[in-house]
Amino acid sequence: MDSESDKRMHRQGPAMLRGKAIPRTTTDERLLDSVGPADWLHADPWRVLRIQAEFVEGFGLLAELGKAVSVFGSARTAPGSAEYELGVEIGRRLAEAGYAVITGGGPGIMEAGNKGAVEGGGVSVGLGIELPFEQRLNDHIDIGLEFRYFFVRKTMFVKYSQAFVVLPGGFGTMDELFEALTLVQTRKVTRFPIVLVGTEFWGGLLDWIKSVMLPAGKIHETDLDLVHLTDDPAEVVQVILDAHAEHRRRLEEEAAVREAADEAAS
Template sequence: MTEEQDGRTQHQHGPVLQRRAQIKAGTTDQRLLDSRGPSDWVHTDPWRVLRIQSEFVEGFGLLAELPAAVSVFGSARTPVDHPEYAAGVALGGALARAGFAVITGGGPGAMEAVNRGASEAGGVSVGLGIELPFEQSLNDWVDLGINFRYFFARKTMFVKYAQAFVIMPGGFGTLDEMFEALTLVQTQKVTRFPVILYGTQYWSGLISWLKDSVLPGGKIKDADLNLIHLTEDVDEAVALIVDAEQSRSEQSQVERALAVEGPRVQAHDGQ
């Protein structure tokens, strides 16, 4: 609709208001049906919104029926013959035997090791891949997988469908995922959510820096350091996750009971 209002021409383009030089000729239907112009429009931001939406829909649909799950991060560059690879296989197997699905980035190295351990133990082995400039496909041990274009959509799936994070030795990507997890727990976006750093020697320098520089500088509190669990033992890591899951289940039962009891008490008091 084009009209004169206060001496100005305006056009209502769906929910968008356009005026003066911002008005485009024609209608949406006309541009759809009456043109076979360049395909650049599929790369514009409004179209990307639909792609982003589709990634969330696909991810939610794929993962909604997972059992309790643990997201495990680690380096794609971990060699198959490295002790960290063997630890990843052991961790994936132990989590599967404890009844947890495992979710990794689906790549090689430490991610492959965890997927392999879970798959060999008969568990649910999930891989959430990402489109990268260099070729990287989902590893052969992923039994349920999806590839994402957008990191932020992928990160949402790691958090939404997991009850814990285990961070194995890794580089920038692993550090990014670790600090995002810690930030979400610190700000109570997720609760009762253990973040476990596996590899005492590898992570000890980072922990020391947090204690000796970040904490004294007033950038974090003592309680924030308690969000991090450092271990070198697969059984200890799994036990922490099991305990947290039991605590979460008990708390949920209490919250549900209070939600039911509250209206009953109010109704009784009103009599």
């Protein structure tokens, strides 16, 4: 009979490994580890090619996705819980509004968002990641890709999303939230809406930002406008729709000003 370790399955990019073939470290860990033998230095050119391949695969798969929203939240959220059902409803409403839904492809809130997108007749996307513990892509994904490198995966979230919706989660969720806030704040990406769902969960964090970070001069008062907090799934979608409508209006006004200036100069 197979041992319990032989039954385990591990995803490493597109590869599947079982039993003794499962590595003890992740690809990211081996890339960033500066301790140990120096022979890894000679493998870096090959790692660069692997990183390049992940970018090419991601860009090629998602290039024609259309407008999309990324939904983040805890992988530990139990199916059937109030948070899970909230994620399903948000995914469904986003799909009905014409958006593809992108998640990290795993269980919990990610699964809920993908499930809702399918129920809403939209496109459901899962961008998975190699982890030291098994986390396969969930069963509600139309387009799925598993990455070795976190930074490549993060690029896909930012490049192909026009909004972020963030439900209660842990360190990974916080990482995605603050990276999105930083990119928008520093204008590294076109400003897009970031919606926090769960006033009770996120309220304390926002209170700390307002009462400690802002008075200390670490952020500007206008930075508080980068995020919207709500408990209402309908409001989540409306905030996104309104932001995108305002963005289109500004682009049209700028185009009209340029056209008038060109006509005046001719």
